[in-house]
Amino acid sequence: MSPLSPVAAIGRSTLHLLAMIGRVTRYLGETLSHIVRPPLYWREFLAQLMFIGYLSLPVVGLTLVFTGGALALQIYAGGARFNAEAVVPQIVAIGMVRELGPVLTGLMVAGRVSAAIAAEIGTMKVTEQIDALTTLSTNPMKYLTVPRVLAATLAVPALAAVGNVIGVMGGYLVAVTRLGFNPTTYIKNTVDFLEASDIVSSLVKAAAFGFIVALMGCYHGMQSGRGAQGVGRATTNAVVSASVLILAANFVLTGVFFTE
Amino acid sequence: MIELRDVHKAFGANKVLQGVTLSVDKGTSMVIIGGSGTGKSVALKCILGLVRPDSGQILLDGEDVTKSARGAKRDAFLARFGMLFQGGALFDSLSVWQNVAFRLLRGSLKRPKEEAREIAVEKLRRVGLKPDVADLFPAELSGGMQKRVGLARAIAAEPEIIFFDEPTTGLDPIMAGVINELIREIVVEMGATAITITHDMSSVRAIADDVAMLHGGVIHWTGPVGEMDDGDDPYLQQFITGSAEGPIEAVR
Numbered sequence: 426m427s428p429l430s431p432v433a434a435i436g437r438s439t440l441h442l443l444a445m446i447g448r449v450t451r452y453l454g455e456t457l458s459h460i461v462r463p464p465l466y467w468r469e470f471l472a473q474l475m476f477i478g479y480l481s482l483p484v485v486g487l488t489l490v491f492t493g494g495a496l497a498l499q500i501y502a503g504g505a506r507f508n509a510e511a512v513v514p515q516i517v518a519i520g521m522v523r524e525l526g527p528v529l530t531g532l533m534v535a536g537r538v539s540a541a542i543a544a545e546i547g548t549m550k551v552t553e554q555i556d557a558l559t560t561l562s563t564n565p566m567k568y569l570t571v572p573r574v575l576a577a578t579l580a581v582p583a584l585a586a587v588g589n590v591i592g593v594m595g596g597y598l599v600a601v602t603r604l605g606f607n608p609t610t611y612i613k614n615t616v617d618f619l620e621a622s623d624i625v626s627s628l629v630k631a632a633a634f635g636f637i638v639a640l641m642g643c644y645h646g647m648q649s650g651r652g653a654q655g656v657g658r659a660t661t662n663a664v665v666s667a668s669v670l671i672l673a674a675n676f677v678l679t680g681v682f683f684t685e
Numbered sequence: 686m687i688e689l690r691d692v693h694k695a696f697g698a699n700k701v702l703q704g705v706t707l708s709v710d711k712g713t714s715m716v717i718i719g720g721s722g723t724g725k726s727v728a729l730k731c732i733l734g735l736v737r738p739d740s741g742q743i744l745l746d747g748e749d750v751t752k753s754a755r756g757a758k759r760d761a762f763l764a765r766f767g768m769l770f771q772g773g774a775l776f777d778s779l780s781v782w783q784n785v786a787f788r789l790l791r792g793s794l795k796r797p798k799e800e801a802r803e804i805a806v807e808k809l810r811r812v813g814l815k816p817d818v819a820d821l822f823p824a825e826l827s828g829g830m831q832k833r834v835g836l837a838r839a840i841a842a843e844p845e846i847i848f849f850d851e852p853t854t855g856l857d858p859i860m861a862g863v864i865n866e867l868i869r870e871i872v873v874e875m876g877a878t879a880i881t882i883t884h885d886m887s888s889v890r891a892i893a894d895d896v897a898m899l900h901g902g903v904i905h906w907t908g909p910v911g912e913m914d915d916g917d918d919p920y921l922q923q924f925i926t927g928s929a930e931g932p933i934e935a936v937r
């Protein structure tokens with residue numbers, strides 16, 4: 426092994442990364458250009474809305490109710506160190522609505538939806554169904570990508586909104602049953618404390634995460650290599666890249682919304 | 686008329702097409718034969734623009750279609766074609782009749798649902814499938830049935846140019862006969878131009894006006910089907926007789 430080979434390896438992976446960023450950007454541009462041009466395939470769009478939104482509700486709800494509960498316990502225990510146990514409702518609300526609600530919803534949807542999208546489109550790719558779509562005068566971007574991206578961008582904020590409420594409820598249940606909080610005061614403190622900007626930021630984040638999830642699922646599915654192995658790799662890549670991009674986007678959006 | 690001029694296509698180091706030149710007259714039936722993996726399917730995909738050739742020209746009625754047209758022009762181009770894929774390529778999220786009527790349910794050829802379904806059932810009947818398969822899903826069909834649904838989909842919108850990639854592979858001899866006859870009928874009665882890929886020599890004789898043999902990345906022999914047996918080309922003769930002995934190596 427030559428002494429320069431680690432350098433070459435770094436160079437190679439950098440080039441790979443740049444090429445991938447280029448391809449994703451081009452795919453993004455193409456997706457956007459198809460979104461704004463008719464036709465929209467309504468039936469596919471509604472089916473995706475159902476699949477992404479409604480059918481993700483149980484997993485998102487369960488994730489957030491437990492997280493809300495744990496959050497309340499942690500804040501109570503941590504707050505006790507400097508006699509600030511009373512702030513549980515406020516911190517649960519802000520932590521849930523601003524960060525954990527949208528991020529965990531995005532991550533759960535990334536696991537469930539971007540994997541499913543990548544597997545479906547990847548299978549269609551390797552069984553020539555994408556080619557068949559083209560020969561039947563149907564643009565695969567319009568028929569497959571646009572409905573999924575639009576549906577996810579609309580459905581994930583709705584999911585996050587419900588998830589936020591469930592998460593806050595999780596904190597409420599723990600606080601009221603285990604930590605001795607007064608139910609009415611808890612709710613009042615939560616509602617009084619939250620501002621409109623908290624909720625808006627939560628929904629905007631969720632919309633961005635939904636867009637990322639569907640885009641990554643479609644992109645990696647369309648890029649899928651040949652055979653079952655190709656589809657498997659596409660699925661993994663979709664979940665990993667969607668998750669990482671969600672966390673990165675969350676950091677950027679938090680910076681945009683909450684730094685004066 | 687479809688014309689390929691010196692078409693090259695490589696996948697990485699794998700040089701598949703190395704100067705394919707071929708012309709198919711309007712309203713005739715061309716059959717392409719050749720060993721497994723010689724690039725027959727790739728050649729058809731090049732014509733449709735699903736695979737972009739590295740070099741060479743593809744002309745449709747004298748117009749170069751290699752430069753990827755976009756938008757309305759590409760739509761108009763594709764609307765003239767029907768294609769049966771080697772693997773069927775049925776959409777597994779749609780029922781059989783929705784697969785067959787895919788083109789009739791959206792886009793420029795859109796028509797009412799009942800009418801589209803009627804046409805689908807009629808096309809299914811022509812490929813030897815009963816109306817009750819119409820509501821099944823592709824995964825519920827046998828391999829040969831899937832192939833025939835793919836065939837019904839390719840001909841559903843009555844395109845003027847149809848490509849059949851191994852239409853009779855996986856079918857029993859009787860059904861293969863039915864399909865051969867159907868393809869012949871489409872060419873003679875509807876005046877369609879057909880390119881068929883097949884390994885089945887009895888199919889070749891039943892379907893073809895002209896035959897082309899692809900070997901080594903080029904069209905090794907082409908001519909009317911009647912001259913196929915008189916040809917003294919050893920490659921062609923080995924292929925027709927299916928002999929293991931000859932110039933074509935068995936390990937490729």
Ligand SMILES: Nc1ncnc2c1ncn2[C@@H]1O[C@H](COP(=O)(O)OP(=O)(O)OP(=O)(O)O)[C@@H](O)[C@H]1O
Nearest residue numbers: 696699701719720721722723724725726727728771
């Ligand atoms: N998308 C692709 N990427 C990489 N290689 C490909 C691709 N499509 C085809 N090939 C390669 O091109 C060659 C020709 O493939 P093709 O499917 O055209 O063969 P064929 O003549 O149709 O064979 P068969 O009779 O078995 O169907 C094969 O070596 C195949 O591996």
Ligand SMILES: [Mg+2]
Nearest residue numbers: 725726771850
């Ligand atoms: Mg083939």
